[in-house]
Amino acid sequence: MIEHRVIPNHVAIIMDGNGRWAKQRNQLRAIGHRAGLKTVRKIVTYAANQGVKALTLYAFSSENWNRPETEVSALMSLFVYALNREIKSLAKNNIRLQIIGDISKFSQQLQKLILNAVKLTQNNSGLVLNIAANYGGRWDIVESAKKIASKVLQGELSIDEITEEHFNLEITMSNLPAVDLVIRTGGEYRMSNFLLWQSAYSELYFTDTLWPDFTEKQFEKAITTFNTRERRFGAVKVEENIC
Ligand code: IPE
Ligand code: IPE
Ligand code: MG
DSSP states (O other), rough: OOOOOOOOOOEEOOOHHHHHHHHTOOHHHHHHHHHHHHHHHHHHHHHHTTTTEEEEEEEEEGGGGGHHHHHHHHHHHHHHHHHHHHHHHHHHHHHHEESOOOGSOOOOOHHHHHHHHHHHHTTOHHHHHEEEEOOOOHHHHHHHHHHHHHHTTTTSSSSOOOHHHHHHHHSSSTOOOOOOOEEEOOOOSSOTSSHHHTTTOOOEOOOOOEEEEGOOOHHHHHHHHHOOOOOOSSSGEEEEEEE
């Protein structure tokens, strides 16, 4: 372990590669998703132990409805299974569950489970586990725009008062620290409509490792790499700021 290393406050992960992991084993894609859930458990525990304040996991994108019906329904069953199974341990481990995304498209049963789990853990003060479910970065921005537009319509806000700060308040995760680090497993180099607004100044880390194979050690490597990055936020290095 590196001394004096900074632990990112907020890590977001695009958990990609479950399908290919299954294919390598001649298994159904659903088996890959099940294996991916095991990795989720490991990584949540690791993040909580390392003192990460918020962990956002991309579980289902607004475009993932375009997958075959059998895969979508396997994923929905897995969410139900995971919530039923993990809720007590989240509560016990002081983890607060939060969801971002349009859950109104999920079954009544799943929506109820989600709302119960969020409520049960709402007073926990440890890691915030934020699950992006039926989430899209564009959806997120459009929802914020709608909320702002309605304030304008009601005369609570003028057009000139619409600022980035205002969007920051309306966009999801406004209660959480800024996203410091985005990790994508599975070897693709794209955002796939994940946190488009919130990742404006996040550090990006890509690995070829398929999500079911991702380990605590690899998470640690991502954090170590994060520590080697110089975050300038558009400014210049302090020592160069002399002329
Ligand atoms: C990511 O793994 C999990 C979800 C999108 C739910 P994939 O299912 O996209 O796996 P690959 O990319 O096909 O290997
Ligand atoms: C992104 O992975 C979505 C999740 C991990 C939930 P995808 O596999 O859906 O992304 P694309 O299709 O490769 O862009
Ligand atoms: Mg994929």
